[in-house]
Amino acid sequence: MRYVIPAAVFAVLVGFFWIGLSKDPSEVPSPFIGKPAPAFELAELRDPKTLVSQHDLTGRPSLLNVWATWCVGCRQEHETLLQLAAMDIVPIYGLNYRDNRDQALQWLARLGDPYVATGYDPDGAAGLDWGVYGAPETFLIDPEGIVVYKHLGPMSLRIWQEEFMPRIRSMSGDQG
Amino acid sequence: MKMQIVGVLLSLLLPFASFAIDSDGPLPNPELQARYDRLTDELRCLVCQNQTVADSNADLAKDLRARTREMLLAGASDAEILEFMTDRYGDFVLYRPPVAGRTVLLWAAPILLLLIGSASAFLVIRGRSQAGELPEEGEDPFNSHGTDRHV
Numbered sequence: 001m002r003y004v005i006p007a008a009v010f011a012v013l014v015g016f017f018w019i020g021l022s023k024d025p026s027e028v029p030s031p032f033i034g035k036p037a038p039a040f041e042l043a044e045l046r047d048p049k050t051l052v053s054q055h056d057l058t059g060r061p062s063l064l065n066v067w068a069t070w071c072v073g074c075r076q077e078h079e080t081l082l083q084l085a086a087m088d089i090v091p092i093y094g095l096n097y098r099d100n101r102d103q104a105l106q107w108l109a110r111l112g113d114p115y116v117a118t119g120y121d122p123d124g125a126a127g128l129d130w131g132v133y134g135a136p137e138t139f140l141i142d143p144e145g146i147v148v149y150k151h152l153g154p155m156s157l158r159i160w161q162e163e164f165m166p167r168i169r170s171m172s173g174d175q176g
Numbered sequence: 177m178k179m180q181i182v183g184v185l186l187s188l189l190l191p192f193a194s195f196a197i198d199s200d201g202p203l204p205n206p207e208l209q210a211r212y213d214r215l216t217d218e219l220r221c222l223v224c225q226n227q228t229v230a231d232s233n234a235d236l237a238k239d240l241r242a243r244t245r246e247m248l249l250a251g252a253s254d255a256e257i258l259e260f261m262t263d264r265y266g267d268f269v270l271y272r273p274p275v276a277g278r279t280v281l282l283w284a285a286p287i288l289l290l291l292i293g294s295a296s297a298f299l300v301i302r303g304r305s306q307a308g309e310l311p312e313e314g315e316d317p318f319n320s321h322g323t324d325r326h327v
Contacts, residue, residue: 005296031266039265057315080244098235124239129262133236 030131030139030150037064037145040126042119046102047097052119057143061168063092063138065115065155066127068099069107071135077154078111084160086112090168091142094118097127097135109156140164142171208248215244215257220269228271 032038037054044050056086057064064098085092094115096104101120108115121127130139140149148167151159203209216230223234229241240261247257258270267273290311 001277025225028268031263124235127266128243130237131266133265 017168025068028133028153030147032131032139032147033150035147037141037147038129038131040119040121040124040129042095042121042126045094045101045118045120046119050117052093052117055074056117057141058143060092060143061171062141063090063164064093064095064130064141065092066097066130066132066135066137068097068135068175069103070099071097072089074136075109075111075158078114080155080157080160081114082112083148083157089165092117095126095130095132096120096122097132098122098124131156140167197207203248206274211254212244212248214253215248216241218271219259220259220271221245222269 001036028121037057039054041053044049044052056062063084071076081092084090094117096118099122101122104118104120108118119126119143124132130137134152137153138155139147142148148171153161153170203212212235213230218226219229219240221227221229221232221234221237221240221321223236224232227234227237229237229244231237244261247260259263261269267276267279273279
């Protein structure tokens with residue numbers, strides 16, 4: 001009997017640690033989920049005369065992928081983004097975050113360009129408005145321009161199937 | 177010889193030199209600077225989460241410092257600046273999150289733990305005293321069985 005309470009306390013602690021330690025502390029929940037996409041207006045990376053803004057992200061489900069040439073995870077996910085672009089399920093917009101235009105263009109020329117358009121954000125101002133704190137980050141935006149989901153870290157086909165596709169399907173379900 | 181001693185003594189002062197993290201220099205008036213110091217010390221750098229925005233050398237922390245500085249110079253209030261940050265990065269960016277439904281447990285935990293601890297201490301001590309287990313005066317309280325543990 002005298003061991004019941006310590007055993008119970010131990011069990012509770014194990015429970016807390018089990019849940020707590022299996023979480024990734026670098027993953028901070030985005031305050032934008034369920035809210036309209038933050039406003040931004042950036043020159044396009046390849047064609048600086050045209051602008052990319054939050055208005056481009058409405059009308060159909062779309063992705064906004066935050067990337068940079070200095071970002072290792074972006075190199076890692078690039079192949080996946082090209083595959084997703086080839087599948088042509090949703091348009092992928094890029095946000096080139098704290099980068100250099102020449103290097104970014106070289107990267108796209110060398111590795112392929114999965115983006116419909118890429119906003120060029122050299123000083124990270126638009127990134128700050130989107131709450132970006134580590135590239136790569138991928139946002140899913142619904143046709144009304146509401147941020148539905150954010151994935152932190154490299155995109156993979158598995159994450160795409162598990163996290164993105166169900167949400168995209170439910171969006172097209174809403175539309176009829 | 178004398179010069180060498182002076183040199184050694186002077187070099188002992190080196191650790192006291194502060195290496196400023198801000199390259200922009202101080203804000204124009206001391207009151208703004210004080211608010212800047214306090215605000216950046218309240219904000220968590222999301223890249224290196226155990227550092228404040230004031231301490232961190234990460235690019236994001238630099239951006240957040242620059243934005244705090246800009247907003248202060250533009251006349252924003254402390255509350256406006258903190259709101260700007262939480263709008264973008266959530267309550268996580270604050271080292272002291274607001275007391276709300278989700279954070280009640282976080283804030284109440286120290287008091288709860290203190291209560292649980294003192295309640296169990298009280299129960300244990302009362303249980304022992306009722307069982308007559310309190311050590312006699314002069315007896316080693318850690319050796320209530322009367323065995324000799326002296327080394």
